[in-house]
Amino acid sequence: MVVQISRFLFIPLTLTFLLPFPPLPSAAASLSLHHRRFASNFSMSSTLLHSPVAKKVKHVMEQFGDVRIDNYYWLRDDSRTNPEVLSYLRQENHYTNSIMSGTKNFEDKLFEEIRGRIKEDDVSAPLRKGHYYYYVKSLEGKEYVQHCRRLIPHNQRVPSVYDIMPIGPEAPHEHVILDENINAQNYQYYRIGAFQVSPNNKLVAYAEDTKGNEIYIVHVIDAETKTLIGEPLVGVTSYLEWVGDDALIYITMDEILRPDKVWLHVLGTEQSKDTCLYVEKDDMFSLDLYASESKQYLFVASESKNTRFNFYLDVLKPGEGLKILTPRVDGIDTTVSHRGDHFFITRRSDQFFNSEVVACPVDNTSSTTVLLPHRESVKIQEIQLFSDHLVAYERENGLQKITIYHLPPIGESLRSLEDGQAVNFIDPVYSVYLSESEFASSILRFSYSSLKTPSSVYDYDMKAGISVLKKIDSVLGGFDATRYVTERKWAPALDGTLIPISIVYRKDIVKLDGSDPLLLYGYGSYEVCVDPSFKSSRLSLLDRGFIYAIAHIRGGGEMGRQWYENGKLLKKKNTFTDFIASAEYLIENKFCSKEKLCIEGRSAGGLLIGSVLNTRPDLFKAAVAGVPFVDVVTTMLDPTIPLTTSEWEEWGDPRKEEFYFYMKSYSPVDNVKAQSYPHILVTAGLNDPRVLYSEPAKFVAKLRDMKTDDNILLFKCELGAGHFSKSGRFEKLQEDAFTYIFIFKALNMTSLLES
Numbered sequence: 001m002v003v004q005i006s007r008f009l010f011i012p013l014t015l016t017f018l019l020p021f022p023p024l025p026s027a028a029a030s031l032s033l034h035h036r037r038f039a040s041n042f043s044m045s046s047t048l049l050h051s052p053v054a055k056k057v058k059h060v061m062e063q064f065g066d067v068r069i070d071n072y073y074w075l076r077d078d079s080r081t082n083p084e085v086l087s088y089l090r091q092e093n094h095y096t097n098s099i100m101s102g103t104k105n106f107e108d109k110l111f112e113e114i115r116g117r118i119k120e121d122d123v124s125a126p127l128r129k130g131h132y133y134y135y136v137k138s139l140e141g142k143e144y145v146q147h148c149r150r151l152i153p154h155n156q157r158v159p160s161v162y163d164i165m166p167i168g169p170e171a172p173h174e175h176v177i178l179d180e181n182i183n184a185q186n187y188q189y190y191r192i193g194a195f196q197v198s199p200n201n202k203l204v205a206y207a208e209d210t211k212g213n214e215i216y217i218v219h220v221i222d223a224e225t226k227t228l229i230g231e232p233l234v235g236v237t238s239y240l241e242w243v244g245d246d247a248l249i250y251i252t253m254d255e256i257l258r259p260d261k262v263w264l265h266v267l268g269t270e271q272s273k274d275t276c277l278y279v280e281k282d283d284m285f286s287l288d289l290y291a292s293e294s295k296q297y298l299f300v301a302s303e304s305k306n307t308r309f310n311f312y313l314d315v316l317k318p319g320e321g322l323k324i325l326t327p328r329v330d331g332i333d334t335t336v337s338h339r340g341d342h343f344f345i346t347r348r349s350d351q352f353f354n355s356e357v358v359a360c361p362v363d364n365t366s367s368t369t370v371l372l373p374h375r376e377s378v379k380i381q382e383i384q385l386f387s388d389h390l391v392a393y394e395r396e397n398g399l400q401k402i403t404i405y406h407l408p409p410i411g412e413s414l415r416s417l418e419d420g421q422a423v424n425f426i427d428p429v430y431s432v433y434l435s436e437s438e439f440a441s442s443i444l445r446f447s448y449s450s451l452k453t454p455s456s457v458y459d460y461d462m463k464a465g466i467s468v469l470k471k472i473d474s475v476l477g478g479f480d481a482t483r484y485v486t487e488r489k490w491a492p493a494l495d496g497t498l499i500p501i502s503i504v505y506r507k508d509i510v511k512l513d514g515s516d517p518l519l520l521y522g523y524g525s526y527e528v529c530v531d532p533s534f535k536s537s538r539l540s541l542l543d544r545g546f547i548y549a550i551a552h553i554r555g556g557g558e559m560g561r562q563w564y565e566n567g568k569l570l571k572k573k574n575t576f577t578d579f580i581a582s583a584e585y586l587i588e589n590k591f592c593s594k595e596k597l598c599i600e601g602r603s604a605g606g607l608l609i610g611s612v613l614n615t616r617p618d619l620f621k622a623a624v625a626g627v628p629f630v631d632v633v634t635t636m637l638d639p640t641i642p643l644t645t646s647e648w649e650e651w652g653d654p655r656k657e658e659f660y661f662y663m664k665s666y667s668p669v670d671n672v673k674a675q676s677y678p679h680i681l682v683t684a685g686l687n688d689p690r691v692l693y694s695e696p697a698k699f700v701a702k703l704r705d706m707k708t709d710d711n712i713l714l715f716k717c718e719l720g721a722g723h724f725s726k727s728g729r730f731e732k733l734q735e736d737a738f739t740y741i742f743i744f745k746a747l748n749m750t751s752l753l754e755s
Contacts, residue, residue, distance in 0.1 A: 027706075045549060049098055053096055054075065055707075061653075063654070068633070073698075076694035089717045095714070103744075113540055114736060117479065119473075119474035120138060121140045123138075124471070125445075127435075131157070132151060134150060142181045144179075147192075151173075160461075161443055174224075178204065184728075188345075189211055189721050190209075190210055193208070193216050193539060194240040196240055198223075199244065200528040202222065202223055203222060203229060204223050205220045207236065207240055212685060213689050214237075214257070215236075215689075216238050220267060226496055229268075230268050233265060235252060236250050236251065236252050239251040242291075247265060249285050250262075250289075257643070259288070260285060261278070261279050261280075262278045280302045283639070283646070284645055285644055286410070286646055292385075293439045296314070296338055300313070307329070308332075308335065312338075312343070325345075335347075340733060351374075352374030354561050356380070357380060358370050378395070379395040381529075381557075384444075388409075388442060389442065389444075398552060402423040403420035403422055405459075423467065427453055430453070431448070431532060433448075435457065443460070443462070444459070444460040446458055451532045451534065452504055454474075454479075454481075455533070456472040456473070457471045473536075475539075479536075485506075487498055487506045489503060492585070493574070493581045499553055499585075500552045501551050501585070502532040504547070505547040514593050516547050517545065517747055518547040518598070519541070519548050519549070520550075520579075521600050523556060523601060524555035524556045524575040524604075527557035527561070529552075530552065537733060551583075554571075569650075574606060576615065580619065597619065598624070598747075599620050599625070601625060601626070603690065610669075614668060615671075617676060622680070625680065625682045627684055629681065630696060632663050633664050633670060634669070636651055637654050674708055679713075679742075680743045682741065683716045683717070684717040685740055688723040696715065697715065700713060700715040714742065716738075
């Protein structure tokens with residue numbers, strides 16, 4: 001799985017990673033009411049409880065003769081220890097808690113409802129590795145999971161889609177390798193970013209983050225005794241792979257948190273003695289690390305937003321160091337893997353923008369054979385290799401596809417692949433996630449979900465064409481998927497481009513006459529595909545008559561590479577106008593009205609929310625902006641801020657005049673006006689390394705100073721978390737409940753919570 005670091009929610013995929021794609025945010029809706037009525041519906045009106053007022057300290061910035069004045073620049077403190085800044089953030093949190101205190105009982109009730117839908121004691125679908133089943137286990141009342149394994153019975157050593165991990169008194173003993181609940185006891189925040197088992201299954205290396213700043217400590221333990229092996233590796237990323245059974249490769253970051261160095265660590269030696277295998281000096285590029293499905297090679301990739309090149313390391317010959325597999329060529333993006341005596345390369349360029357797949361001999365990497373040619377209508381997202389099969393994860397017309405191709409025996413010549421076998425799915429709109437599978441088997445594992453289908457794990461026999469459900473997430477409380485309808489609609493953009501919209505609602509409640517409340521979610525950056533997936537907490541909205549919709553706007557990758565290209569750099573405004581066009585389509589087609597439309601976006605999606613609020617505040621009733629990237633020009637002008645240099649290819653380099661003025665024309669902080677705005681909730685994390693807390697803080701301060709309405713504006717900053725907010729599973733459900741209550745209040749719908 002290939003992962004890029006960006007202001008989006010991407011993390012390296014590991015055995016225990018819950019979702020390899022961005023988790024979909026909460027849903028919500030709206031209802032019209034007068035400003036004063038809204039204020040009185042909260043426990044205190046704004047006349048009784050004054051919102052915080054950030055002091056103004058004039059900070060002048062000039063570029064190309066253009067002068068910008070930022071009165072709230074002082075809120076940025078890279079050390080995150082300035083008492084005055086922390087005091088202001090606490091005032092904002094206190095104000096938010098006070099405004100929301102009148103319906104705290106509703107929030108608690110909603111939280112219990114949401115929590116009541118999840119099976120608290122549960123086990124993930126076991127993953128085969130060697131002679132063991134590995135899985136994660138959640139316990140009733142516990143925030144975090146346990147990492148466990150059991151021996152595979154002798155009669156199941158040959159993989160089958162019908163295998164079931166035995167449990168009960170007669171089953172092989174369950175061994176808990178790592179209990180996150182114990183490790184997390186002394187921390188406000190705790191997250192495992194990597195959990196890697198050694199090839200011989202005797203050791204485990206895991207990376208933990210205890211602040212939310214995505215700077216990890218790696219521990220190595222004996223899988224059976226849990227004894228620590230050597231000293232921990234500190235100040236590293238979660239990119240971590242085994243080299244045999246006695247060494248690790250890992251990546252560290254520079255001062256702007258750019259992954260830039262690859263290291264080889266031999267167990268039992270000091271970290272200071274580790275060997276540096278590669279340094280990426282170009283600050284537009286960041287490093288990636290992953291293992292081939294065959295486990296015979298490790299790959300180090302250096303990538304910008306437009307270019308990616310690769311090195312390989314033979315696991316059996318680590319002393320030979322990294323060797324070039326695909327050279328750096330501007331505009332060529334390559335991802336690599338291995339099977340037998342061939343490397344497999346997925347590559348993209350301006351000529352084959354939706355990618356093609358080629359193979360080259362290990363001993364002659366310049367000689368390539370095209371296996372899957374480029375197609376204008378089909379985007380190859382990635383491939384997964386098996387000893388006898390190639391699985392292509394593709395997209396066509398905005399929908400995901402899995403196509404399976406049979407490969408000739410290892411050692412025989414490779415040729416163009418034809419007549420692939422497609423896996424069929426049941427919903428009109430859905431999400432499919434790649435899962436780790438055993439390379440030597442013919443069993444493909446994948447995860448499936450839709451807006452009405454809980455996350456499901458399938459094993460697919462690629463020889464027999466048989467699919468077997470291994471696990472579906474339990475949804476307690478009488479959930480019935482047949483009550484819900486999922487649809488895909490197409491909204492015309494300003495230039496006539498049709499924008500896909502995924503929709504879900506409960507068919508026995510929603511009237512579709514314009515009177516229903518609706519939440520529209522959007523993202524639209526980094527070529528990220530926000531595919532429709534299930535979220536059980538969203539049922540608290542759908543079961544009260546809400547419609548939930550996702551606008552798959554340009555800047556994302558849902559409709560192929562060109563979809564992304566048409567929503568970045570000097571075409572970035574397409575992202576915002578596509579979202580507005582989607583909102584207008586939903587209103588015109590009676591899914592909702594202006595008075596009943598709420599919007600939500602997170603991170604780069606928060607930029608979307610901030611921009612459309614400045615442009616069309618009349619179109620929405622309420623908005624939620626999570627950890628929003630809203631101070632675009634100031635951030636992109638500062639190369640000392642994490643991610644800035646690597647993202648000039650995404651947003652543009654404002655040190656160039658054309659990009660400066662274009663970015664300034666949509667940057668939310670720079671375009672706050674003296675006008676009426678909807679009800680707004682903004683969130684932030686003090687330790688966030690992707691979007692500095694000061695960006696949303698400045699946005700809120702400027703809105704408070706300039707907006708002309710008396711609608712509620714709330715700012716909630718988590719002082720012990722980062723970009724992904726709190727880490728505990730119940731803590732995250734509590735955040736959903738808080739967001740939903742805010743929206744219910746904005747719509748004057750809290751009466752629906754009384755029953």
